[in-house]
Amino acid sequence: MLSLRTARLFVASADAGTLTAAAKRLHVSQPAATKSLAQLEADLGGALFERAGRKLVLTRMGEALLPRARALLQQAEDLKSEAERWRSGEDGVLSVGAGPSVTYRLLPEAVARFYRAGRTVQLTIRAGAANALLDQVRRGALDLVAADMGEAEHDPALRVHALPEEGVAALVRPGHPALASAPPERFPLATATPPDRLARQPLPWGGERPGLVCDDYTVLALACAASDHILAAPHSVMDRLMAEHGLVPLPDAPSGLRLRPALIYRANAPQSTARDHLFDCFEAAARRA
Structure with missing residues (x-):
C-alpha cells in the first residue's frame, strides 16, 4: 500500500518524468524503484503512469492521486517539524x-x-x-x-x-494595637509559610501558630486590612502590599526567617x-x- 517511501517515489517520478531520474533523486537503484512502483500500482489496483519509452506520463488515476500523495508528504514534513519544535521547546x-x-x-x-x-x-x-x-x-x-x-x-x-534569598517583614493595618506598643505576640499571624516550617524557624511576633495560612498574598493582605492579624511577608512584596491594601510596616520587628x-x-x-x-x-x- 501507499507509504511515505512509495509516496516519495510516486511524486518524484511525476516531477522528474523518468524512473531513472526519480531513482537518482531518491538515492535508490533503478531496479528497486521499478519494483516499488509496480508494487504500488498493484496495491492501488491501477496504473499511475503510462510508459512511452523511458518517459512517464500520468494516467487519469495518477493525476487524481498525485495531489493526495503530495499532501501526505507535506503532512509528514509538518509532523517532523512539529516534533522538532517540541524537542527544542519552541512549541507545546x-x-x-x-x-x-x-x-x-x-x-x-x-x-x-x-x-x-x-x-x-x-x-x-x-x-x-x-x-x-x-x-x-x-x-x-x-x-x-x-x-x-x-x-x-x-x-x-x-x-x-x-x-x-530574602527576609520577612511584618505588616499590619493602620491603627493596629501593635503600633501603640501592644505586644505583637498577642495577635494572630497571617502567613503563606507552612506551620511546620514556622515551628522550626519561629517568628518573633505573632502567636505561636498562624491564625491564617493562605498561599495568596492578596487574600492575606485583605484579611489583615480588616483584622488584627499580623502579616508575615517577604521584603520584596512589602511596597506593593502597602500601596494596594493600605498596610503599614510594624517597626522593630526583626525576623530570622529567610525565604x-x-x-x-x-x-x-x-x-x-x-x-x-x-x-x-x-x-x-x-x-x-
Whole structure:
C-alpha cells in the first residue's frame, strides 16, 4: 500500500518524468524503484503512469492521486517539524508551579519577558503552596516549580537552581494595637509559610501558630486590612502590599526567617529550551526585584 517511501517515489517520478531520474533523486537503484512502483500500482489496483519509452506520463488515476500523495508528504514534513519544535521547546505546553511570593513578585515579569522574546510555548501556571507543588513536579505533573526550596535541595530526584534569598517583614493595618506598643505576640499571624516550617524557624511576633495560612498574598493582605492579624511577608512584596491594601510596616520587628526561592525540576527531566529560557526570565526578574 501507499507509504511515505512509495509516496516519495510516486511524486518524484511525476516531477522528474523518468524512473531513472526519480531513482537518482531518491538515492535508490533503478531496479528497486521499478519494483516499488509496480508494487504500488498493484496495491492501488491501477496504473499511475503510462510508459512511452523511458518517459512517464500520468494516467487519469495518477493525476487524481498525485495531489493526495503530495499532501501526505507535506503532512509528514509538518509532523517532523512539529516534533522538532517540541524537542527544542519552541512549541507545546510548559507547566509551571509558582509559590506565593514568586506568584506575587517574580512571575508577572518573568512571563512578560518570556513572551517578549517571541516564544510560542503555552505556559500553564499553577499557583499554590511550595510543598504541594514539589509533589507535583516529582510526579511529572509540572515541568518546573518556582517557589521556596524548602527541603528540595536534599532530594536527589530534583534539581534546584537557587534565586536570591530574602527576609520577612511584618505588616499590619493602620491603627493596629501593635503600633501603640501592644505586644505583637498577642495577635494572630497571617502567613503563606507552612506551620511546620514556622515551628522550626519561629517568628518573633505573632502567636505561636498562624491564625491564617493562605498561599495568596492578596487574600492575606485583605484579611489583615480588616483584622488584627499580623502579616508575615517577604521584603520584596512589602511596597506593593502597602500601596494596594493600605498596610503599614510594624517597626522593630526583626525576623530570622529567610525565604529561599528557587527554580526546581526533576533530575531526569528531558532537556527543554523553553524551560531554560524561562529560567533566564526568572533570574532577570529576581535581579530587578
